[in-house]
Structure formats: structure tokens, C-alpha cells
Amino acid sequence: MNLLVDEALRFSSIRHGGQFRKGSSIPFLSHPFSVAMLLESDHQAPVVVAAGLLHDVIEDTKTDPQEILSKFGSDVHRLVLAVSEKNRDESWEQRKRLALQQVKSLQFDEVALLVSMLTHFIEDEWLQESAPLCQTAYELREIVARETSDEAEISCF
Numbered sequence: 001m002n003l004l005v006d007e008a009l010r011f012s013s014i015r016h017g018g019q020f021r022k023g024s025s026i027p028f029l030s031h032p033f034s035v036a037m038l039l040e041s042d043h044q045a046p047v048v049v050a051a052g053l054l055h056d057v058i059e060d061t062k063t064d065p066q067e068i069l070s071k072f073g074s075d076v077h078r079l080v081l082a083v084s085e086k087n088r089d090e091s092w093e094q095r096k097r098l099a100l101q102q103v104k105s106l107q108f109d110e111v112a113l114l115v116s117m118l119t120h121f122i123e124d125e126w127l128q129e130s131a132p133l134c135q136t137a138y139e140l141r142e143i144v145a146r147e148t149s150d151e152a153e154i155s156c157f
Contacts, residue, residue, distance in 0.1 A: 004050045011057070039116050044113075082110040
């Protein structure tokens with residue numbers, strides 16, 4: 001994994017630690033992680049993928065924008081600011097409308113990030129995938145924790 005993306009994943013994980021998606025027990029990090037995976041699969045640059053992981057830290061944690069600048073550089077900072085919502089007092093629908101209206105003034109990498117955030121993340125698909133992923137992660141953790149593993153068990157992964 002790219003060092004910048006790796007550090008962004010760590011930072012986002014720590015800052016969003018203990019947060020959950022609204023009305024669910026799904027860890028909040030699932031959304032920025034999904035956005036980053038979409039950006040990665042779209043072959044976006046590491047700075048865009050890192051910004052995908054960090055895009056909610058200013059809005060939803062006590063992270064100061066200057067901290068993003070100092071830890072991740074000016075490109076990631078610019079991207080995160082470009083997609084951060086300015087007016088959290090508006091309804092969710094109104095905030096998304098405003099985000100779409102700003103597309104004309106955004107740079108290409110900012111548009112790629114915004115589009116991944118707004119249109120490609122489908123909550124139902126993530127919910128369908130999350131249980132098997134969690135089960136696999138749990139099983140792998142259990143296997144690694146043991147001193148010996150069965151070859152048949154290892155081959156199924």
C-alpha cells in the first residue's frame with residue numbers, strides 16, 4: 001500500500017474510532033474506506049485515495065484543516081476542503097444539492113472524489129458485503145492467533 005494512503009487510513013481510523021453510521025452499528029469508517037476503494041479501483045492518484053479516506057474528518061471529528069495540511073500535504077488538504085460541507089445546518093438533501101452545484105468550479109481530481117462520495121457508495125450493497133467481510137476477518141484473526149493451522153483451513157482463504 002502507498003505510504004500516504006496507509007497513513008491516511010490510520011489517521012481516519014483513529015479519528016472516526018467509536019463512531020457509527022447513522023442509525024446502525026456499522027462503523028463510520030466503512031464509508032470513507034468504501035470511497036477510497038472506489039477511487040483506488042478507478043486508478044486515482046494516491047493523494048485522491050488518501051483524501052477519500054479523510055474526506056469526513058473535518059466535518060465529523062475535531063480535526064482542524066491545518067492538521068490535514070501538515071500531515072498530508074497541500075494536495076490532500078485541497079481535496080478534503082473541496083468536498084467538505086460548508087454549512088452543516090442545512091438538511092442532508094440540501095447539502096448534497098449544494099455539493100453537486102459546485103462541480104463546475106472543481107478540478108478533475110476533486111470531481112472524482114466528490115462523485116465517489118455521492119453516487120457510487122450504495123449503502124445496501126455495503127450492508128450485504130459487510131457481514132461476510134467481517135466474518136472472514138474474524139476467521140483470519142482466529143487462525144493467525146493460533147500457533148498451528150490446518151492446511152485445508154488455510155487453503156480456503
